[in-house]
């Protein structure tokens with residue numbers, strides 16, 4: 001398909017409204033009245049409602065639904081067997097996140113099955129739509145938990161002990177919703193049965209538009225290296241009125257230096273980003289000098305060594321400021337994912353078939369975890385404003401319908 005055809009590749013009249021109708025089922029689930037957008041965290045009421053919706057939709061289509069040992073849900077068209085084609089995404093969100101990050105890939109998987117049936121496709125191998133648990137790490141801090149557990153990329157004992165902001169462990173949260181946490185861990189038979197994994201996702205930036213202003217769909221080349229670090233600055237809690245400046249050991253001062261350093265040091269590293277989007281002062285009182293401040297630092301760059309150098313540069317500035325303030329600093333790496341290159345042959349084939357440009361992404365995905373084990377690809381649907389992980393995240397229904405058609409075309413190629 002040529003680039004000219006690519007802009008016309010897409011829905012027949014009514015596809016946009018069909019998409020919107022399926023999509024509207026999710027609109028009321030997990031709305032966050034405080035932050036705006038949606039807060040759907042793994043195993044909470046909203047995420048469980050989404051799972052129930054997915055199961056109902058899958059069963060309505062005659063798909064066989066199963067929970068795996070790691071809290072991931074699978075809906076099978078055809079009995080599970082080696083060489084299976086797997087699509088899907090996740091149902092959880094960041095706090096106050098957008099509607100599309102995750103659920104778009106799940107809904108598109110269901111609608112792609114409808115489309116394949118309309119096309120009269122008879123698959124030669126099974127297709128599964130999967131929903132992976134805790135992709136965002138929004139509740140327990142470690143992203144892509146479901147795919148990492150399945151592939152053996154994380155120690156299940158470590159995962160079971162992770163806890164949320166209320167002190168609830170993964171094990172307890174899983175038990176509360178009927179999952180047995182003792183079974184969590186590598187699932188080599190399931191992994192070996194996956195022939196290809198394709199994840200459709202909303203684009204989380206505006207790169208696609210800058211590469212090709214007319215493109216509705218993009219195909220991923222790579223996920224850049226990215227990681228999360230927790231920086232804890234400890235000082236001395238004290239009275240905000242009676243403590244002279246000379247007597248203070250205020251951890252908020254080095255914390256502020258960290259925020260500014262996360263922007264300033266980037267000038268030396270082309271293409272890198274660093275963000276501190278979460279700060280927790282303890283005890284957190286208006287008239288109280290904090291005794292400690294925890295900051296979470298997120299750093300991303302194509303090269304993992306550059307990512308590490310950026311963290312080092314930021315931490316060096318925090319340590320210097322902390323020394324001057326009489327505070328101490330502790331740094332803990334919470335997660336790190338090296339650069340992931342998706343299967344180049346598969347990516348080129350999909351890009352050619354869809355007439356879609358190939359672009360890198362700086363967002364992490366379950367597809368990045370699977371890419372180390374099976375041929376994996378990602379298809380992006382354009383995001384006009386480029387906003388994601390925020391309430392303003394948006395994709396047009398017509399574009400999403402193009403995404404469904406594109407996913408169906410990719411799956412048809414892989415299934416027949």
Ligand SMILES: [Zn+2]
Pocket residue numbers: 090101102135201365
């Ligand atoms: Zn996502």
